[in-house]
Amino acid sequence: KAGVTQTPRYLIKTRGQQVTLSCSPISGHRSVSWYQQTPGQGLQFLFEYFSETQRNKGNFPGRFSGRQFSNSRSEMNVSTLELGDSALYLCASSFSSRDTEAFFGQGTRLTVV
Amino acid sequence: QKEVEQNSGPLSVPEGAIASLNCTYSDRVSQSFFWYRQYSGKSPELIMSIYSNGDKEDGRFTAQLNKASQYVSLLIRDSQPSDSATYLCAVKNQGGKLIFGQGTELSVKP
Numbered sequence: 001k002a003g004v005t006q007t008p009r010y011l012i013k014t015r016g017q018q019v020t021l022s023c024s025p026i027s028g029h030r031s032v033s034w035y036q037q038t039p040g041q042g043l044q045f046l047f048e049y050f051s052e053t054q055r056n057k058g059n060f061p062g063r064f065s066g067r068q069f070s071n072s073r074s075e076m077n078v079s080t081l082e083l084g085d086s087a088l089y090l091c092a093s094s095f096s097s098r099d100t101e102a103f104f105g106q107g108t109r110l111t112v113v
Numbered sequence: 114q115k116e117v118e119q120n121s122g123p124l125s126v127p128e129g130a131i132a133s134l135n136c137t138y139s140d141r142v143s144q145s146f147f148w149y150r151q152y153s154g155k156s157p158e159l160i161m162s163i164y165s166n167g168d169k170e171d172g173r174f175t176a177q178l179n180k181a182s183q184y185v186s187l188l189i190r191d192s193q194p195s196d197s198a199t200y201l202c203a204v205k206n207q208g209g210k211l212i213f214g215q216g217t218e219l220s221v222k223p
Contacts, residue, residue, distance in 0.1 A: 033211060043157070043201065043213040056210045090156055092211070101147065102211055104156040 002027065004093045004105035012111045018079040021108045025072050025093030031055075032074040033102060034066060037088040046089075049074055050096070081112045114139050117204050119214035127222050132189040134217050136202030139183070145205035146178055148187045150198045151216065157201055161187065192221045 005024040013019050025032050033056075034046040045058040049068035066076040072093075078085055088109050092102040119136050126132045134148075145164055149157035161176040163169045163185070169176045175188040185204075189196055199216040206212055 035213075042215040045210050045212060048210065056208060058210070088156075098209065100145075101159055101162050103159060104149075107156045 004091060004103055006089075006091050006105035006108050008108060009106060010109045010111075012113060013081050015081055015083060015112055017081050018077060019081060019110060020075055020077045021089055021091075021110075023074045023076075023091030023093070023105060025074070025091075026103060029093040029095050029103075030072050031094045031096055031100075031102075032068055032072065033092045033094075034074070034076050035090045035092065036060075037090055037107075038086075043090070046076065078110075083112050086110060086112045115214075116140060116206060116212045117202055117214040119200075119202050119217045121215055122218040123220050124217055125220045125222060126192050128192060128194060130192050130221075132192045132196065132219055132221070134187040134189075134200050134202075134219065136185045136187075136204075136214055137183055138185070138202075138204045138212075140204065140206040141180075141183060142207045143204045146176070146185045147203040147205075147211070148174075148176060148185075149201040149203060149213075151201060152198045189219075192219075194221045194223050197221050 031050045033048040048056040052068045063079045068074045088107045090107045091105045094100045094102040148161040151157045163176040163178045173190045177186045201216045202214040
């Protein structure tokens with residue numbers, strides 16, 4: 001059974017650009033959550049999608065957005081990139097959005113220069 | 114107060130010893146608790162989940178939950194150098210968000 005797949009693995013962008021990251025969950029999983037991980041802040045919750053609907057949102061500016069498709073694949077977009085957006089972006093999938101175990105993908109390492 | 118708090122460490126134990134990792138959480142109605150292991154440069158890997166008060170054992174790992182004290186712990190018996198990693202405590206809060214602590218760095222010395 002394939003795990004959670006995130007693409008691309010590495011990305012270098014310039015300030016002011018936008019970026020789109022992709023996450024394909026484990027087959028049968030309908031919940032996808034996104035996290036930002038930095039050395040100083042740890043793992044911070046961005047948002048969660050379940051059945052194409054955003055169920056939860058973290059405390060990030062509106063430049064961070066996401067969506068989920070009917071096949072449960074999810075994308076997150078960051079517009080007007082800032083240097084501080086450099087981080088490891090992780091996606092986690094779970095069967096449902098309640099009380100179930102979440103499994104992470106390998107992450108996308110974003111560097112903003 | 115942070116929603117999920119852990120000692121950042123580093124926690125250093127000799128090979129073969131018991132490593133004890135602790136976590137407290139603020140949302141009293143939380144029902145789901147998880148421990149993840151993260152090696153340097155890798156993504157978090159789920160190692161334990163616990164939902165009820167008491168102990169849950171899986172191989173060398175034991176998770177302990179005390180909802181009255183809002184406390185979760187992870188014991189690693191017979192610690193090995195390969196256990197050296199950052200251990201993340203995660204709690205699903207009332208709103209359904211999975212919130213992580215800052216992680217405890219564990220170093221197992223041969």
